[in-house]
């Protein structure tokens with residue numbers, strides 16, 4: 001039963017269901033009470049990401065640092081670490097849970113082992129535009145998922161943008177659903193991606209982001225899939241010949257703070273962290289979209305053979321993968337999936 005029939009059956013058609021926010025400006029799920037302390041203390045905030053400093057996410061972290069230090073009069077200092085120097089997404093997320101690191105901003109995909117519902121953002125071909133993704137992430141669905149983080153000793157302050165993922169490989173252009181057959185493709189450590197690429201006849205190999213370049217260079221995998229800004233800033237054009245504009249998944253980043261650290265902050269310090277994450281998030285989203293356009297030109301100039309994928313072929317891929325998304329919709333909650341699709345429809349038909 002498709003989501004429209006379900007919605008009518010359940011009679012859940014409430015206008016204005018969308019809870020608008022910046023990128024997580026609404027409730028972060030953090031403890032509003034804070035430590036009860038007032039004022040701003042001298043603090044050092046260790047913030048690590050997997051991507052390089054020149055990637056829009058790295059630039060977003062620099063903006064976050066500027067904002068926190070300005071808003072706190074220099075008392076709260078942010079130390080940024082790029083290119084997985086503090087470890088991969090999993091390791092940095094665990095460091096936050098243990099109170100050994102204060103901030104990281106991973107994709108939602110590697111978090112699905114902890115919060116399975118984040119897997120809905122790994123369903124292929126859900127969003128056509130970034131605006132549709134923002135409507136879901138900054139609306140009820142995205143904000144509700146942030147509230148699942150505190151029980152895992154994490155606070156989510158909002159969503160930044162990784163973006164629409166495209167396929168690169170060293171074998172041949174991928175123009176049709178058929179063309180995936182036999183390709184060894186690195187995927188994120190995420191069951192939806194794994195099953196979806198298997199269904200397309202590819203041979204998926206899950207690994208941490210920090211291992212991808214070496215795997216491509218050593219030809220242990222034929223290809224990988226990531227947004228254009230990541231493909232460029234990770235220099236995949238040096239080890240990949242073909243770029244196929246599949247735009248098969250939109251991946252969000254989630255701005256994570258250690259709950260151990262968060263609970264020790266005063267309300268004023270919590271507000272500085274949240275306002276800075278939201279403001280830097282808006283800046284990062286805009287920069288990411290500009291960089292994606294520039295990255296496509298740069299990757300072509302660097303010699304990558306770029307091909308578009310027709311809507312008809314994308315429909316075919318979606319059809320082939322449907323048994324996978326049906327299976328995971330049951331696992332993640334069909335009501336949640338229907339809510340996401342309702343918000344997409346609303347944004348699409350605005």
Ligand code: KDG
Nearest residue numbers: 049050051089106107188209
């Ligand atoms: O730390 C960087 C990763 O969170 C991000 O790039 C995830 O898209 C991702 C990938 O392919 O691992």
